[in-house]
Amino acid sequence: MGIKVTSEIKTLKKVLLHKPGSEIENLTPDYLERLLFDDIPFLEVAQQEHDAFAEILRQNGVEVVYLHELAAEVIADEEIKEQFIQQFIKEAGITSPELHKNVYEFLKRFKNNEDLIRKTMAGINKNELPQLGKKSLSDLAEDDYPFVADPMPNLYFTRDPFATIGEGVSLNKMYSVTRNRETLYADYIFKYHKDFKGQVERFYDRDFEYHIEGGDILNLTEKTLAIGISQRTQADAIEHIAKQIFFKSQNKDIETILAFNIPNNRAMMHLDTVFTQIDVDKFTIHPGIQGPLQVFEITKGNVEGELKIEELNAKLEDVLAKYLGVEKVTLIQCGGGDKVIADREQWNDGSNTLCIKPGEVVVYSRNYITNKLLVDNGIKIHVIPSSELSRGRGGPRCMSMPLVREV
Template identity: 60%
Template structure:
């Protein structure tokens, strides 16, 4: 199978990453909020940290593939696809005037190397790079040369969000932010046209759907159970639409979806920022959500295309135990200390990437949580993330599993 992920913990065999690129250089203080960043990472150190992350994965037997390489291969394999891709990318980049569409297309199309082209679409394009020598419009006259005509895509190194691997299929997401929704163009082309994925991946959700959903909210509990966060970025309507597709119009083996209703907060933007599985019977969790979390069980109804939805009035441990058929332990971020937990959760102390049962990758900076995880018998692989974390994402956020053992 091109995609095969039925759990969060068994041996990770293949993963998708994106190495941070020059898109980070086009972040400015004035665009941080629009581009969903809290600070500007130092690119060279961010790349060193990310390269080390990839090295740790490879040293543990994981095949690492890169988004930029898969998209380059897609264009190389399909020479006639380039023009279609560029026109779509420019339109979705918010370029509506004929003058700028033409100038931008000519500029991008003049880049002959497909890898260089893909990286440039990710980096963004400013006004001085394209041929608009004739100042014949009000926009031309009032715009500085540094104006970004095509905005950068600095969130791309969080490959968890544009799509999610579920069983042998993919949930291709409609993203919360207009800026990030362009990221899903790459996955859409890869799954439709790349020779390794074309006609081999079932699409469980599409990027033109009306409601937003992001990959950080989707956790594969097991082959038949999916957990999805109702969060700042994933709407309840999207979960209902996805459930109907999975239950009634797909080959998926998922029979139950657990919807976790999270407080809407920048700190809790996705389910995996507060809750991840790290072993057969262990989960990390931010204690700040325990008093407010509501869980809903979604299953097929008796009537076609309808859902049965029940709120689970029980502890989270008991709910998880029912579906995992074993006792579970919730390990509190920061040991449950309110100040430590808030600080380390903000720096993705709960956002772990499990690469085999009990073996997890974490940021080294979350010292209290990491020591607790070690004391529980887990093998903790620590990586530096001082610059990477400025985008508000950890090892799980930066990785999209394409293949895991069952």
């Protein structure tokens, strides 16, 4: 029951996944930018690849749970189901009474709760609704847009909507309005699901002001948390989490938060796209951040509610070695440091691996240069097919949210 994650590498016991569904087939070229995609994956193959990912995890003793199944279990309670439907409609931006009525009646017709949850994820096309009567000005102005509720194609990257920190979570305010609706499912799961209700502390919440995403949060040790200041995570959000952990939390283990200021661009959108821990003393890394990199140490100040923030003037590997308590850290460059290979394999998340136990990771097949380097450095790799999943710009770590790791 509950969650427990204090490491990036200790043996993975339970993980949350989302198998891509019809939301992928609601992507069209005209709306890729709006929905934060660069391409349209072939759903059938993407699902096969995702099944292979889940099966590798199960074969290695990991319990796999799915987002839509947990959410469906929550709305088995009719009162919660009614609340969920109303909140979904509101957050989909449906304001006209006529459209609200049509969408509400459409969703209430679903008898199977898993089908209902899947439909909210897939999006609602106008042609699925009965003929609308009187339309508002906003309805008429968007007549050419096919959806009354946008699809959520990014959902298979379960790392981002929330992040596990010890026995609590950061339920995130996402960078994009498109993705912020994704956090609704986790909100209901942590509030109402029997496995989590009343057991999971929140260090951040989805309605807070500043944006933050789970790909920027790494549990280095039970005492040290790393968070990226990135395209998707603001420094103010990190300060809020720090104050919550140091001054209000029941979790007294975390003593230091390291804030890594990484380049602000799509190829390096999260901290875990530029470096990921894969063993007690090894990381994959994109060579683009091996030059000067701002790292800030955040600790509890002497006055209530005050943070002590200090910029660390040291090499990245020295900072990591110090806080991991090891003599030396090895940084394994994506693509072996070759600019062309590194850029190509970074685009396909060569640095974004999921560690299932120390020195053992899940990787994408297409990053074969980086994969060979991992093996040469003594890392055991589990290779999954990746021609379609990778089109979403996220790797095995992005596609997984650990709920329990061994202590």
